[in-house]
Amino acid sequence: MATLINAAQQRPLLGCIADDFTGATDLANMLVRGGMRTVQTIGVPDSDAAVEADALVVALKSRTIAAADALAQSLAALDWLRAQGCRQFFFKYCSTFDSTDAGNIGPVTDALLDALSSQHGAGAFTIACPAFPENGRTIFRGHLFVGDALLNESGMENHPLTPMRDANLVRVLQRQTRSKVGLVRYDAVAPGVAQVRESFDALCHEGVRIAIADAVSDADLHVLGEACADLTLITGGSGIALGLPGNFRRAGLLAEQTDAARLPRVEGLSAVLAGSASKATNAQVAAWRSSRPAFRIDPLAVARGEPVVDQALAFAQPHLDKAEPVLIYATATPEEVKAVQRELGGSEAGQLVEATLASIARGLRERGVRRFVVAGGETSGAVVQALDVRSLRIGAQIDPGVPATATIEGEPLALALKSGNFGSVDFFDKALRHLDGTAP
Structure with missing residues (x-):
């Protein structure tokens, strides 16, 4: 064997x-x-x-x-x-x-x-x-x-x-x-x-x-x-x-292993990006906003040509200067989503939000953010592409269905990529603790 x-x-x-x-x-x-x-x-x-x-x-x-x-x-x-x-x-x-x-x-x-x-x-x-x-x-x-x-x-x-x-x-x-x-x-x-x-x-x-x-x-x-x-x-x-x-x-093809989830530590600042409109992500955003800094992306403002990316990064900078993690989100209720879709169209609204959060992710990386928590499947796809992530090593579970990850090639980044429907109400804080190595 x-x-x-x-x-x-x-x-x-x-x-x-x-x-x-x-x-x-x-x-x-x-x-x-x-x-x-x-x-x-x-x-x-x-x-x-x-x-x-x-x-x-x-x-x-x-x-x-x-x-x-x-x-x-x-x-x-x-x-x-x-x-x-x-x-x-x-x-x-x-x-x-x-x-x-x-x-x-x-x-x-x-x-x-x-x-x-x-x-x-x-x-x-x-x-x-x-x-x-x-x-x-x-x-x-x-x-x-x-x-x-x-x-x-x-x-x-x-x-x-x-x-x-x-x-x-x-x-x-x-x-x-x-x-x-x-x-x-x-x-x-x-x-x-x-x-x-x-x-x-x-x-x-x-x-x-x-x-x-x-x-x-x-x-x-x-x-x-x-x-x-x-x-x-x-x-x-x-x-x-x-x-x-x-x-x-x-079948004798796989050895017993105890270190399959081991990841390298990634130094740097932290941020949370949320694009999902699911019930779980809405609750997670609300929990964060009750005590932590957050900036909301308005898709209609983006469509009007307002400098939303610059505004979000300007909001984030003083918090990052103090090494405080920030949340930037486009999460909305089903009624709000439908209202935006009526004005912009369903797929167009989604693509607009994804592109905006992707641009913000690049700007955050330029400002020293190396640990990203991202909520939403489509949002996660846009963000990892914007950050030019090619491959990830998979680490320990944060919540059911969501592990910590770290890039294998290029600039070291730590990421938690969450399906919109997954995670506990305090998921964002929990994920950041996993990514910065302070989780128990």
Whole structure:
């Protein structure tokens, strides 16, 4: 077994494609917790030079772009991961299944299945399991719950880009894909791995290519993860990754490790940037503003040509001079978001906010900020691109689904990239303590 482990250390075992940047760090966090040394790249790397890690996560910004573009980016990521020698592949999307009837979860899954089945000669079958019980996302009889509410009653029905108005994931996914969609029911998951594999076989016999998998607890995710050991492709939220490191250990390919989450210390000033309009981020912004300095971005002012970036940086400077962290945010209530979208258009408003926060991030870096907490998947993507971040080493978990990270190349930066819906009310303070090394 030692020989197998030594060989595996030279090549990554698991290759992952994430449809947004915070989703990528969420998944990477789960893999690090399972003892896999994990590197996240920002986009598809230009070079095929070998990367030393047990798992690789390619972070794309493909969740809400045109399906054809999402396919092209995802297949390019797959080609790079193949070149790295990965043995198994994972397509990661949000635990609230963010998508529209046009995609992009279904079309990307179809394309990855086609590409991998033609390469490996294996049957084209995978699961779709966005469950993340630790953050309140569970699936029962194919229906996705957020806490005690069905997905379409959770607030996600008001999402500005991907409003989710149907909790039946079999139905949602079938509208997006040419593949037949089935269901691994909870009564197949509860008895254990053998029963799940029997369900896989039965669904394949019926012509199903993609199966929504029920899961209401972490124990269910461990069962499903082990049952997927022989699948070339797995799709879902980060939760399903709980059971994957154990598969590689049982196969003698992954050593036990205690330092998978170790990161270098990054010196410098700190700032928080928030672009998400989710309930969780609204609460986090309100908690910060009750006692800490903050500056709000008004998209309408940006659209009018007002110097909002300069104003935000001017606000930040005296606080940075005293080494005080600042919050700069565009977070708003659903009603405020809708009002802005009526005037500017939905995608245009989002792009305007992202571009503004990206410019502010560059300005903050010029002023000595080296530790960034960023709220919102689209915002995180814009910020890391603006800071020219190419790859990240994944560290310890701050809150479920959100790890600390540090850049591998270029100027040392420490970042916490948070999905809008994740994190406790005091997340911003907690994240800053993790990034500056003062967390317990």
